[in-house]
Amino acid sequence: MTLADQLIVRELGLQxxxxxxxxxxxxxxxxxxxxxxxxxxxxxxxxxxQGQAGKAEHLxxxxxxPVVQVDRGGQVTYHGPGQLIAYLLLDLRRRKxxxxxxxxxxxxxxxxxxxxxxxxxxxxxxxxxxxxDERKICSLGLRxxxxxxxxxxxxxLNMDLEPFLRIxxxxxxxLEMTQVQTLVPDADLAQLPxxxxxxxxxxxxxxxxxxxxxLED
Amino acid sequence: xxxxxxAPKIEFPHPDYPIKVIGDNAHDFKGMVVExxxxxxxxxxxxxxxxxxxxxxxxxxxxxxxxxxSQEQLENLHQDLKATGRVKMVL
Numbered sequence: 217m218t219l220a221d222q223l224i225v226r227e228l229g230l231q232x233x234x235x236x237x238x239x240x241x242x243x244x245x246x247x248x249x250x251x252x253x254x255x256x257x258x259x260x261x262x263x264x265x266q267g268q269a270g271k272a273e274h275l276x277x278x279x280x281x282p283v284v285q286v287d288r289g290g291q292v293t294y295h296g297p298g299q300l301i302a303y304l305l306l307d308l309r310r311r312k313x314x315x316x317x318x319x320x321x322x323x324x325x326x327x328x329x330x331x332x333x334x335x336x337x338x339x340x341x342x343x344x345x346x347x348x349d350e351r352k353i354c355s356l357g358l359r360x361x362x363x364x365x366x367x368x369x370x371x372x373l374n375m376d377l378e379p380f381l382r383i384x385x386x387x388x389x390x391l392e393m394t395q396v397q398t399l400v401p402d403a404d405l406a407q408l409p410x411x412x413x414x415x416x417x418x419x420x421x422x423x424x425x426x427x428x429x430x431l432e433d
Numbered sequence: 434x435x436x437x438x439x440a441p442k443i444e445f446p447h448p449d450y451p452i453k454v455i456g457d458n459a460h461d462f463k464g465m466v467v468e469x470x471x472x473x474x475x476x477x478x479x480x481x482x483x484x485x486x487x488x489x490x491x492x493x494x495x496x497x498x499x500x501x502x503s504q505e506q507l508e509n510l511h512q513d514l515k516a517t518g519r520v521k522m523v524l
Contacts, residue, residue, distance in 0.1 A: 268475035289471030309509075314516035315472045316465070342464030358472050363509055365472075387479070 219252050220310050223422040225413055227429050228258040230297060233265065233284055239431060241287070243305055244366045253311070255368075255416065256303040256431070257409050260295035264383060267291055267357070274384040281379055288357045288367045290344075291387030298375025298395075300409055302368045302416075309363035311420065319344060319356065322369055325415035326354045329408060333400050345386070346371075351394035355386065371412070373397065373405050443501065450501035453524040454514055458486055458493040465517060466495045473510040474499035492521070 264283045267290040274292050323339035326346045330337040337348045346354040354371040372395035380393045454466045463484050471477050482497040514520040
């Protein structure tokens with residue numbers, strides 16, 4: 217078995233945005249052919265993140281929630297408790313995947329994990345993310361550097377959706393957000409992150425998974 | 434061995450580096466191109482992206498400018514666009 221077929225899954229709980237973002241950049245900048253791919257599962261403390269070409273006008277009224285300018289594409293979005301974040305730190309060239317393949321795999325995995333809750337979700341051909349009845353349930357924002365992906369997905373589970381009203385999410389005025397709990401009020405979400413990883417792993421083709429709650433130095 | 438210097442290569446970072454992506458004309462072609470370019474060049478300003486159809490309407494050409502940061506970035510971008518099977522040419 218080669219390193220390329222191994223994946224480390226880090227379950228990190230609730231985390232502030234900036235330190236995790238820095239760790240993700242450091243990991244990507246320093247990784248070598250001997251680095252295993254990693255998926256980080258976590259939730260963020262409330263934060264708006266603005267893409268590098270993001271327009272200030274889409275940030276209507278941030279209030280007391282901090283705004284962080286980040287190194288991904290796209291427009292402003294919100295992260296907060298009750299939203300599952302999965303950062304995908306993958307050597308795409310080593311896995312022989314194009315960015316479009318990765319986007320498809322992520323979107324299909326989200327659709328599959330939501331289908332287990334009886335939710336009929338779908339990707340759109342011309343906009344990243346996953347939707348339910350034209351409302352967005354999962355945002356995607358990837359970045360590739362040196363052939364490796366970072367950043368990832370944000371799936372709304374059981375969060376306070378109000379901060380999304382303070383922005384034009386992803387630059388679309390009037391884009392409504394939804395979440396699992398709104399659609400399935402009695403959903404048991406405990407296994408959802410694990411199930412999502414299982415779908416991703418299957419589609420990405422890893423054969424050895426190491427799970428840890430630790431973010432190593 | 435000749436020591437004659439080669440033509441100067443692009444210097445990085447190269448702001449306002451023009452990219453033109455040509456493929457079959459379809460309503461979601463621009464969205465797909467933007468999605469891929471953005472991943473490699475997050476400073477892409479979507480509002481500056483323009484689309485032109487060919488005279489017979491068969492092809493569509495998506496034009497934009499990015500900050501090119503390395504040859505590797507441009508090669509990866511090119512590969513990802515071609516890998517969609519929908520891009521005929523990247524200029």
